Amino acid sequence: MDYFAEPNPISPMNKIRRSQDSDLAELAQLYRQTVQVHGSTYYTPEQVKVWADFATDLDHFRRFILSGTTFVCWDETGLLGFSGISQNGHILSAYVRYDRLRQGIGTALLRTVLNYAQTQGIKRVYVEASEFSLKLFEQFGFKVYEIESLERQGVQFQRYLLELCLPEIK
Numbered sequence: 001m002d003y004f005a006e007p008n009p010i011s012p013m014n015k016i017r018r019s020q021d022s023d024l025a026e027l028a029q030l031y032r033q034t035v036q037v038h039g040s041t042y043y044t045p046e047q048v049k050v051w052a053d054f055a056t057d058l059d060h061f062r063r064f065i066l067s068g069t070t071f072v073c074w075d076e077t078g079l080l081g082f083s084g085i086s087q088n089g090h091i092l093s094a095y096v097r098y099d100r101l102r103q104g105i106g107t108a109l110l111r112t113v114l115n116y117a118q119t120q121g122i123k124r125v126y127v128e129a130s131e132f133s134l135k136l137f138e139q140f141g142f143k144v145y146e147i148e149s150l151e152r153q154g155v156q157f158q159r160y161l162l163e164l165c166l167p168e169i170k
């Protein structure tokens with residue numbers, strides 16, 4: 001399956017490109033705001049705080065964004081979302097700006113990441129998804145193979161480990 005073959009679900013005014021170092025401050029803000037505004041739907045206030053605080057250490061956040069290949073979606077209002085993947089098929093991120101959820105941006109970004117993975121010859125992609133992003137990955141056929149609990153800064157989290165085997169490009 002060519003993930004770009006399906007119609008682009010976002011407006012043609014939106015664009016997707018690789019992230020740049022100059023995007024980092026805006027991406028960190030997008031990350032924090034989205035988690036703070038929508039995280040409470042699934043998580044406790046303590047979990048939301050720890051999760052959102054991840055983006056306050058800009059050096060750590062820079063490594064998170066630039067350690068793989070990260071794509072950003074943008075329009076005239078600024079960055080709308082981002083998604084990244086490592087060379088081994090690990091999807092590192094999938095975030096959409098808090099005020100633009102459920103408009104096809106996450107779908108377009110994930111489609112871009114999966115297409116990129118195929119062009120790189122990656123046969124299996126995997127991700128640790130929150131309750132928040134689980135449905136997006138399942139829409140693309142990802143399957144849960146484990147549910148794990150982890151602790152960050154003394155706060156417990158549960159996340160879903162999902163994978164998807166990609167067909168070869170012909």
